[in-house]
Amino acid sequence: MNRILLWISISFGGLVVIAYVGLSIMAGGPKDAIGMLRFALPYMHRGKLQVGDSAPDVPLVALDGATRFHIRERSNGRPLVLVFGSFT
Amino acid sequence: MQIYNDYKDHADFLTIYIREAHPIDEWRMKSNEKDKDDVCYVQPKTLAQRVAIANDFTQRFKFPVPFGIDEMNNAANDAYAAWPERLYILDESGRISYKGGNGPFKYEPKEVRAWLAQRNGEVKHPEPAPEKKS
Numbered sequence: 001m002n003r004i005l006l007w008i009s010i011s012f013g014g015l016v017v018i019a020y021v022g023l024s025i026m027a028g029g030p031k032d033a034i035g036m037l038r039f040a041l042p043y044m045h046r047g048k049l050q051v052g053d054s055a056p057d058v059p060l061v062a063l064d065g066a067t068r069f070h071i072r073e074r075s076n077g078r079p080l081v082l083v084f085g086s087f088t
Numbered sequence: 089m090q091i092y093n094d095y096k097d098h099a100d101f102l103t104i105y106i107r108e109a110h111p112i113d114e115w116r117m118k119s120n121e122k123d124k125d126d127v128c129y130v131q132p133k134t135l136a137q138r139v140a141i142a143n144d145f146t147q148r149f150k151f152p153v154p155f156g157i158d159e160m161n162n163a164a165n166d167a168y169a170a171w172p173e174r175l176y177i178l179d180e181s182g183r184i185s186y187k188g189g190n191g192p193f194k195y196e197p198k199e200v201r202a203w204l205a206q207r208n209g210e211v212k213h214p215e216p217a218p219e220k221k222s
Contacts (some may be wrong), residue, residue: 028117035115040172043107044190047169051187055178056167060104060156063146065139071102071164072182074154079099079185080178080208081091081200083153084170087145088110088117088127 090215091201092153097209099177103151105142106158107131109172113190135160175200 023033049056057072074080110117114198116148132138135157139144142157158164165171175190176184177200188196205211 010137030118032115035117039115040109043171045169045171046190047187049168049176049184049187051184052185054183055176055182056164057182058163058167059159060164061135061139062141063139063155063157064155065126065136069156071104071156072178074102074156074180075100075180075182077180079135079180079204081095081099082176082178083101083103083166084106084165084168084175085103085173085174085191086106086108087141088108088129 089151089153091197091204091214093215094201094211095208098211099204101153103153103155104158104164105138105145105155106170106172107162108141113180115209132160177203 020030020033023036027033027036033064055072057070059068059070061068071082072080108131112128113130129141130137132141133207135172138157138160142155146155148184156164168174168176169190171190173195175186175188175197177183177186179185186200188194188199
């Protein structure tokens, strides 16, 4: 019984190490792997929106910090390309 | 930006600034510090801080694309599952016509270009000349 538990522990530990090394390579380094786990994975989602769905018309703030407008107000009867992102 | 220059007569564009991807108080990236532009910010805790960073960005790059900023409740980010970066195209009736993948690995501007080219034909204007530093 103890032998089985030992092998299960070793296998689990090995998988964790392999996963961490893989994540480190993908993220750019061991510290980045931690950063990815803590700060990226909780915010990355596929989302439920599908092609054909009505686009959520959420409010945004203009660069003056005061004016509000809704996303779809910026479509003048033409397709609207949305580019989401940040500075860093 | 080149897609905007090429297709702004055929489609509207809107850049939406959402929560920072690599602020110095969260997942700090060495590449941001090494970058000659020194892109180092903390994650904004107030709308004023978000607006300030968005203005830094548009002024530093003389960014010509229309711009909007997500509210501090991250309503746009949540509705579009946008973080850290993502592209969408809405058609004339306000429906999702193209949904890109999560950046950076599945962020594909060429798919947006292909969608616009299919509707409007290939458009390719010369790239604007870089500004001379004084």
